[in-house]
Amino acid sequence: MKVHIDCFPCFLKQSIIALRLGTQDESVQERILKSILSEINIVDTSKPPAYATTFIHRKIRHLLGKDPFKNIKSEYNQIALKLYPELKNMIEESPDPLWTASRLAIAGNVIDFGIFTPHQNSGAGVTSVDIEGTIEKAIYNPLAVDDYILFRDDVAISDEILYLTDNAGEIVFDRLLIETLISLGKKVKAAVKGSPVINDSTMEDARESGLTEVCEVIDNSSDIVGTILEWTSPEFQEAFKNAQLVISKGQGNFETLIETGKKIFFLFQSKCDVVSKELGLSTGSMLLKKS
Amino acid sequence: MKVHIDCFPCFLKQSIIALRLGTQDESVQERILKSILSEINIVDTSKPPAYATTFIHRKIRHLLGKDPFKNIKSEYNQIALKLYPELKNMIEESPDPLWTASRLAIAGNVIDFGIFTPHQNSGAGVTSVDIEGTIEKAIYNPLAVDDYILFRDDVAISDEILYLTDNAGEIVFDRLLIETLISLGKKVKAAVKGSPVINDSTMEDARESGLTEVCEVIDNSSDIVGTILEWTSPEFQEAFKNAQLVISKGQGNFETLIETGKKIFFLFQSKCDVVSKELGLSTGSMLLKKS
Known part of the structure; x- marks a missing residue:
């Protein structure tokens, strides 16, 4: 089980859900989502998608300064x-x-x-x-x-x-x-x-x-x-x-x-x-x- | 009409459609999709999404070396x-x-x-x-x-x-x-x-x-x-x-x-x-x- 290119839009969709739960500030949502783009860029596609999702959500929590869920x-x-x-x-x-x-x-x-x-x-x-x-x-x-x-x-x-x-x-x-x-x-x-x-x-x-x-x-x-x-x-x-x-x-x-x-x-x-x-x-x- | 964060996954989905039409080579698809991530990162979100889509598809055609459609x-x-x-x-x-x-x-x-x-x-x-x-x-x-x-x-x-x-x-x-x-x-x-x-x-x-x-x-x-x-x-x-x-x-x-x-x-x-x-x-x- 490895990352497919179809996972990329899905990583962003998941991130958007987390960001909207974490903040109402659209400029913050956009800034963090853009930093997630760089995170996806370095995803190891030979690993299961769960690896990528781990790094992405760790970054979201770090940048939001809290757990949005x-x-x-x-x-x-x-x-x-x-x-x-x-x-x-x-x-x-x-x-x-x-x-x-x-x-x-x-x-x-x-x-x-x-x-x-x-x-x-x-x-x-x-x-x-x-x-x-x-x-x-x-x-x-x-x-x-x-x-x-x-x-x-x-x-x-x-x-x-x-x-x-x-x-x-x-x-x-x-x-x-x-x-x-x-x-x-x-x-x-x-x-x-x-x-x-x-x-x-x-x-x-x-x-x-x-x-x-x-x-x-x-x-x-x-x-x-x-x-x-x-x-x-x-x-x-x-x-x-x-x-x-x-x-x-x-x-x-x-x-x-x-x-x-x-x-x-x-x-x-x-x-x-x-x-x-x-x-x-x-x-x-x-x-x-x-x- | 401006770019929303919901456009970001959609930009990727559109790109995937274009890439699959353009090449069967999954490594090429992945490489180009990753370069689209950087393109999305510099999107001017104050403009209509059509601006971003223009740059994205120009890049896809350039990197594929052909018109996938x-x-x-x-x-x-x-x-x-x-x-x-x-x-x-x-x-x-x-x-x-x-x-x-x-x-x-x-x-x-x-x-x-x-x-x-x-x-x-x-x-x-x-x-x-x-x-x-x-x-x-x-x-x-x-x-x-x-x-x-x-x-x-x-x-x-x-x-x-x-x-x-x-x-x-x-x-x-x-x-x-x-x-x-x-x-x-x-x-x-x-x-x-x-x-x-x-x-x-x-x-x-x-x-x-x-x-x-x-x-x-x-x-x-x-x-x-x-x-x-x-x-x-x-x-x-x-x-x-x-x-x-x-x-x-x-x-x-x-x-x-x-x-x-x-x-x-x-x-x-x-x-x-x-x-x-x-x-x-x-x-x-x-x-x-x-x-």
């Missing part, structure tokens, strides 16, 4: 927490709680406001996400890639599971799947980012979503989009190495971990044309895919 | 010429030929493969345009801005009309409107670009479409997107100054001529979010708008 992440956690009781009930009443919880975890991945095109008339510059519609779709429609049987069987024979979270808001859905795994007798360790990057979950989101009360949560000590192992802490690397099974959420983790050789189940929605094309799928496809 | 322009002229007899008939049989011909001229503006996102699975990297569907839409649906009554009345009192063409393919639709104006006793002079830029019509397209056999065709001596008067030839400037009425096709001409103070009727589809937002319209709106 801070408020909206908290807002999305609150929205998802309101859904929690209903979703918990849906899982507990279903004939196969693991199946339902994994589908919901994929639905949760759609709550990603760092990638999609902003609405033209939205003040925040962020796409409204139809959460309830997405949940219905994830439950009632077939997945584009569905390795659930393998997932169920591998979960059955694994005692220790490492769970890589992706975005804020989504982390409430992750909590539901993790609670389901724990109810099946599994020991789960969840990982979040070490510091803010786009709308990815950090320890603050783990606390806000209640995840820290459910299982051990570690941070990977990095501000990387996805998981670039050599840039994570020794503690995280150790947890990754020792896990019998890894559950990985989101496209960024898929891009950066697909070639590690580890037994990983990737739960995500393919959100960009480039990744979807490489997978032979249409953009927006939902996947539960074994590495 | 040459073949596809000719292809679109041929497609439109096949429709000519049917459209001619439609105009001649209609109760108000000027109305029908002006609507068709607007429909013709949709044939623009320099702006829209390429289809994912299209080898050429170019959006397929539903020409017949567009024609039906232009005839049967109301326009977002419809100054036809003013247009008809101004045409009635004007003897000499300057007609600014836009794209190849579309120029066949322009020929139909120009023939209608001539049948009403008007003297029409048509203008094309002096040399290739995106898919804009040049003298070659005027010949290929049969327009040179219908009226006098002049070129504006420039390779500019839209019409930036100070960069056109004295001959073109004279024709512009002397025309009692100007008919202007396409968004580029609209962006660059809307503030000239001349009596102009703009016939076009608003193809981008930025221009559409400034006009208070949704993207894809069709207009017959008096200056």
Whole structure:
């Protein structure tokens, strides 16, 4: 998985979303966006797009002097927490709680406001996400890639599971799947980012979503989009190495971990044309895919 | 009308379309796209986007060593010429030929493969345009801005009309409107670009479409997107100054001529979010708008 030229306009679109969340000052938005052009110019196109996105968003935070996603992440956690009781009930009443919880975890991945095109008339510059519609779709429609049987069987024979979270808001859905795994007798360790990057979950989101009360949560000590192992802490690397099974959420983790050789189940929605094309799928496809 | 930050990703998308038409070599595509990043960095955002697009496409042609749109322009002229007899008939049989011909001229503006996102699975990297569907839409649906009554009345009192063409393919639709104006006793002079830029019509397209056999065709001596008067030839400037009425096709001409103070009727589809937002319209709106 490498950077395609189609990623270049997308890098700018993502940057614009971040800039509009970070400042109302159009001259600042323009100045920072122009400096992102130089950043794209030196992108290593042999690496997954997540590398480039990491550098771009680091620069945006540096030039804005703040994390532009801070408020909206908290807002999305609150929205998802309101859904929690209903979703918990849906899982507990279903004939196969693991199946339902994994589908919901994929639905949760759609709550990603760092990638999609902003609405033209939205003040925040962020796409409204139809959460309830997405949940219905994830439950009632077939997945584009569905390795659930393998997932169920591998979960059955694994005692220790490492769970890589992706975005804020989504982390409430992750909590539901993790609670389901724990109810099946599994020991789960969840990982979040070490510091803010786009709308990815950090320890603050783990606390806000209640995840820290459910299982051990570690941070990977990095501000990387996805998981670039050599840039994570020794503690995280150790947890990754020792896990019998890894559950990985989101496209960024898929891009950066697909070639590690580890037994990983990737739960995500393919959100960009480039990744979807490489997978032979249409953009927006939902996947539960074994590495 | 000035450049917004939303134009930046769009500049890159347009460049990618041009590059894919110009070469199959992905390393060349990437190298040229990276040099376009520097070009965008020095864009004068106080000017209409057409200025930036002019410089970008000049650079692309220079670095490719050719006009990437040459073949596809000719292809679109041929497609439109096949429709000519049917459209001619439609105009001649209609109760108000000027109305029908002006609507068709607007429909013709949709044939623009320099702006829209390429289809994912299209080898050429170019959006397929539903020409017949567009024609039906232009005839049967109301326009977002419809100054036809003013247009008809101004045409009635004007003897000499300057007609600014836009794209190849579309120029066949322009020929139909120009023939209608001539049948009403008007003297029409048509203008094309002096040399290739995106898919804009040049003298070659005027010949290929049969327009040179219908009226006098002049070129504006420039390779500019839209019409930036100070960069056109004295001959073109004279024709512009002397025309009692100007008919202007396409968004580029609209962006660059809307503030000239001349009596102009703009016939076009608003193809981008930025221009559409400034006009208070949704993207894809069709207009017959008096200056």
